[in-house]
Amino acid sequence: MTRYTRNELEISRLIGGRIEGLKEYAPEPLEETAKRLGLPQGQLIKLDANENPYGPTRHTLEALARYASYHRYPDPISRRLRQAIGEYLHIDPAFILVGNGSDELIDLILRLFHPDSQGRGISEVIDCPPTFGMYAFYGTTNDMRVLSLPRDEQFQIDVKAIETLCQRDPRPRILFLASPNNPDGQPLPEEILERILRLPLIVVLDEAYVEFSGGSRANWVPERENLIVLRTFSKWAGLAGLRVGYGIFPQKLIKALWKLKSPYNVNGVAQAAALATLEDLANAQATVEKIVDERERLLVKLREISYLQVYPSAANFVLCRVRGISIQHLRNAMEARGILLRYFDRPELKDCVRITVGTPMQDEAVLVVLRALEKEAK
Ligand SMILES: Cc1ncc(COP(=O)(O)O)c(C=O)c1O
Structure with missing residues (x-):
């Protein structure tokens, strides 16, 4: 059996190799995002994590x-x-x-x-x-x-x-x-x-x-x-x-x-x-219904935007492929207005953006930016 003295122990070599290819899961905290965008935190419209915009019931x-x-x-x-x-x-x-x-x-x-x-x-x-x-x-x-x-x-x-x-x-x-x-x-x-x-x-x-x-x-x-x-x-x-x-x-x-x-x-x-x-199931389900109705409205409005390919959704988010303008340009335009959406680095999802269904007001803010970009789409 190998005996080690403390000085000989190379701790980092004792960690399993499976950890090597992994990245820390550390999304940017909201305060940092607000600082980076030069906006008050309360002004951010967070539609990047499929959360419920209404929160729990009373x-x-x-x-x-x-x-x-x-x-x-x-x-x-x-x-x-x-x-x-x-x-x-x-x-x-x-x-x-x-x-x-x-x-x-x-x-x-x-x-x-x-x-x-x-x-x-x-x-x-x-x-x-x-x-x-x-x-x-x-x-x-x-x-x-x-x-x-x-x-x-x-x-x-x-x-x-x-x-x-x-x-x-x-x-x-x-x-x-x-x-x-x-x-x-x-x-x-x-x-x-x-x-x-x-x-x-x-x-x-x-x-x-x-x-x-x-x-x-x-x-x-x-x-x-x-x-x-x-x-x-x-x-x-x-x-x-x-x-x-x-x-x-x-x-x-x-x-x-x-x-x-x-x-x-x-x-x-x-x-x-x-x-x-x-x-309080009835009230919780009423919130779900509100989100589902809003998803249907959002799907219709998104489909009117010529440069988006909108995928059908039965969840509380909608995936769109952006064609004719760069996804980075779209991201910059959204972030300038404090709108946070989910962008992907996987090749199969290149040019895709996932929009969590928000409140009608939040979604309207997204649609305003999307419509404004329409003139630039090739
Ligand atoms: C498909 C799927 N499963 C599970 C989860 C995570 O759920 P939980 O918050 O219960 O860990 C998510 C969160 O985004 C998800 O998209």
Whole structure:
């Protein structure tokens, strides 16, 4: 056995190689953006992260104001919240596990299947980009091989390629699919999901935006051994800052996940806020309806702009491809007015901009800038 003295220990060489290619996730803080743009922070129109512009319901805010258990550890198994989610989805709470945002659950699922020292487990993840970046990120941080099977130009997944891969080499893998998908906003057709579920795959269906589209498959889980559905309170419920997500898991998996998760992964304030949202469901859903109506209005108005190719969306954002003016020019024009949108550096999303559906006033500000640029488009 090698013995090291302290001086010989090269700490940086002890860190796993998988970290080397990663970048820190550190978006510019809003104060910094405001400073960079020379605008007061309150003047920024933040439509870059698919957040809910209305925030939580009044009942939820009141529940937060009344919260009095800061000095107590939270319920590690979120009993009351899981009960309420079960009623919301008409699913037995025994299938539900709550996490610190659905991000935590993506990581937890991968940790669950990560191969052990005898090689038992799953070593490959299938990612279908362009999609939510955290699937590939957590695949990498968990030392799994991430196989990339890209979508076509209309953002449809390549089912044939997935089937061929599974036929050629039928080792079990984990496949992540978002429905509606981020960044394009299109849902996964039911027949495609049926086909995929027949393969030797653990399918993680991420329904972060499903409240804006309808058509959840959460209630398929009790009937399928290889389907996991992820949901979140970040988008429809306006609780992105509190980090509450949940998963609906087959029984064989959830029993193992309970053992693996950190004891107090969901803090007490977050549990109280999510619970209050479900107690006030009619008002929370009224906000969702407002956003859906506004999305439809925005889609119509965006389609009137000649240099935009507007993709259909069933989520709370719209993806557009910009043709005839440079995306940097569009970005500069937006930022000059304090409007923050999401731009991409992936080649498949070159010249694309994703606009979160805001309030009618915020969206009107976006449309004013887009229309003003119309004269410059070639
Ligand atoms: C498809 C998708 N899944 C999950 C998340 C993250 O959800 P949470 O805030 O619950 O971690 C996002 C956030 O942008 C997303 O786009």
